[in-house]
Amino acid sequence: MLKGAQGLTKxxxxxxxxxxIRREEISAFFDRWIPLAxxxxxxxxxxxxxxxxxxxxxxxxxxxxxGGPSLPQVNYALFSNTVTGMPxxxxxxxxxxxxxxxxxxxxxxxRSHGFEGVKVVMDRGxxxxxxxxxxxxxxxxFVMGVPCTFKEVRAKLTEFGKRNFLPFSSRVTDLxxxxxxxxxxxFCESSxxxxxxxxxxxxxxxxxxxxxxxxxxxxTRIRYCRDYALRHDAMPDLNxxxxxxSCFHREKGNKGQWIMDESAVNDKIARMGCFALFSSPSADxxxxxxxxxxxxxxxxxxxxxxxxxxSSGAPLRIHSDDALDGKFFVLFLSAIIxxxxxSRTRExxxxxxxxxxxxxxxxxxxxxxxxxxxxLHMVRDVPGITLSEMSLxxxxxxxxxxxxxxxxxxxxxxxxxxxxMEERRKQPRRPRGxxxxxxxxxxxxxxxxxx
Numbered sequence: 001m002l003k004g005a006q007g008l009t010k011x012x013x014x015x016x017x018x019x020x021i022r023r024e025e026i027s028a029f030f031d032r033w034i035p036l037a038x039x040x041x042x043x044x045x046x047x048x049x050x051x052x053x054x055x056x057x058x059x060x061x062x063x064x065x066x067g068g069p070s071l072p073q074v075n076y077a078l079f080s081n082t083v084t085g086m087p088x089x090x091x092x093x094x095x096x097x098x099x100x101x102x103x104x105x106x107x108x109x110x111r112s113h114g115f116e117g118v119k120v121v122m123d124r125g126x127x128x129x130x131x132x133x134x135x136x137x138x139x140x141x142f143v144m145g146v147p148c149t150f151k152e153v154r155a156k157l158t159e160f161g162k163r164n165f166l167p168f169s170s171r172v173t174d175l176x177x178x179x180x181x182x183x184x185x186x187f188c189e190s191s192x193x194x195x196x197x198x199x200x201x202x203x204x205x206x207x208x209x210x211x212x213x214x215x216x217x218x219x220t221r222i223r224y225c226r227d228y229a230l231r232h233d234a235m236p237d238l239n240x241x242x243x244x245x246s247c248f249h250r251e252k253g254n255k256g257q258w259i260m261d262e263s264a265v266n267d268k269i270a271r272m273g274c275f276a277l278f279s280s281p282s283a284d285x286x287x288x289x290x291x292x293x294x295x296x297x298x299x300x301x302x303x304x305x306x307x308x309x310x311s312s313g314a315p316l317r318i319h320s321d322d323a324l325d326g327k328f329f330v331l332f333l334s335a336i337i338x339x340x341x342x343s344r345t346r347e348x349x350x351x352x353x354x355x356x357x358x359x360x361x362x363x364x365x366x367x368x369x370x371x372x373x374x375x376l377h378m379v380r381d382v383p384g385i386t387l388s389e390m391s392l393x394x395x396x397x398x399x400x401x402x403x404x405x406x407x408x409x410x411x412x413x414x415x416x417x418x419x420x421m422e423e424r425r426k427q428p429r430r431p432r433g434x435x436x437x438x439x440x441x442x443x444x445x446x447x448x449x450x451x
Contacts (some may be wrong), residue, residue, distance in 0.1 A: 005170035026329055030113040034088055041083040042119040042143075042293050045106075045126075046300035047099045048307075049073040057324055061096035074316065075099070076328065077106045080303055082121065082296035084343070087303060087335045089115060092328055099125055101443075104134040111138065119143065119283060121297045127278065132198055141283040143293045146202075146276040151193045152195060152278050153202070160189060160204045161270035172205075172288040174295065184209040188287035195278075205276040211273030218244065218272065222265060229258035243268065306338060307331050 051071035052060050058071040074097035079088040093104045103126050107115075120135070124145030135142050148154045166187045174182035186205045193202035221244035228236050235258070237244040247264040250256040277294055279285045285293070318327050339357075345359060416424075 003103040030089055035114045038082060038088050038118050039085045039410045041081050041116055042121055043079045044082050044300045045079050045120050047075055049095060050076050050316050054319040056319050056364060057321060059094045061094050063095040078300055078439045080299050082299055085299050085339050087332055090332050093409050100128050103131050121293050129196055141280045143277060143279045146278050149263045150246060157271050157274045158267045158278055161206060161274045172291055173411055190287040199281055201279040201281050203290045205275050207273040214272040215269060303335055
């Protein structure tokens with residue numbers, strides 16, 4: 001931290017936008033930032049809702065809460081680089097608008113700032129015919145999840161799940177977004193597919209381990225619904241049993257007995273552990289490549305979690321549209337800084353067992369002063385910070401100018417010797433809980449109080 005520098009408060013964000021940063025300057029920032037940070041990698045797109053109790057924000061309206069509190073909200077759409085994890089672009093809009101209907105508008109705004117030549121990955125909530133047509137017309141390659149509400153794809157998944165034998169060559173490696181490989185491989189089948197007149201690439205996946213985990217719980221709920229119908233002549237109202245209850249129907253109108261549709265049960269069991277992806281034909285992706293890009297979408301969930309917790313993004317404690325723009329821009333910049341520091345210190349945090357919050361708290365204690373000749377001088381340092389650690393965040397030459405000595409060596413934690421363990425066992429154990437009160441201790445306590 002530079003000497004004399006101060007943090008930016010929420011009120012300061014509003015004043016910053018009103019006095020120094022205009023919306024035109026924010027737009028100019030994205031004109032330079034997107035081509036620099038996006039490159040030719042794939043980008044994850046997702047939307048979250050930030051609740052607020054303010055009444056003066058025009059975009060604060062009731063809508064789909066994404067699992068949050070039932071309050072007026074503002075939708076926050078975010079693009080991020082799936083390889084580097086860097087945020088690329090954000091847009092906010094009315095909380096009453098659905099994610100599916102707002103996709104093309106946000107995408108068109110991003111393209112005006114130079115968002116081109118990048119594959120976009122999104123979840124199944126954005127899948128629709130209009131969005132597929134719009135992305136194709138814009139020339140944007142995409143990978144998106146497919147919901148089971150699409151009857152044609154659902155039939156394909158059912159048939160794929162009922163196959164007893166799948167060739168070993170169809171197995172693909174499930175690579176997580178953090179670079180680790182999942183122990184659970186998937187069977188995959190990719191083919192050219194025409195969905196309602198649109199030429200796409202369809203990827204079908206089946207995870208045997210996930211299917212084995214879901215089947216026992218589903219069959220238990222089927223038995224519960226059957227017994228519940230015999231006792232109460234109705235289906236349970238809990239959402240937990242909604243999928244199982246959909247496999248039952250009355251025999252004759254509303255007064256007949258409840259009958260289980262065995263074919264529906266078998267179809268649902270066959271689709272367990274199965275999912276599908278759409279990709280644009282121009283991308284020419286294999287099943288393993290499409291799955292890897294899809295898994296990288298989790299980077300947006302990580303960024304949203306950081307914005308809502310570490311950066312105090314939710315709920316929005318602001319009360320004007322100017323403050324809203326300033327708040328969102330500052331949140332976006334904080335996400336960039338956080339990702340930059342994390343990319344430099346990930347290995348150090350993994351070896352030391354410290355959290356990112358511990359790292360930032362330690363760095364905030366370091367204070368340097370920028371002199372008139374352009375040199376940096378340490379004003380207040382922290383014991384334990386060495387040149388090797390500091391050079392992960394700043395240049396090594398700058399860290400050397402601050403007087404930091406290179407004394408860091410990676411030492412594994414020393415294990416206690418056999419002699420030390422025996423000495424620990426001989427030491428008397430500390431009693432647990434509060435000491436038991438006796439009559440003598442009560443008499444002494446009353447004597448002290450009377451004195």
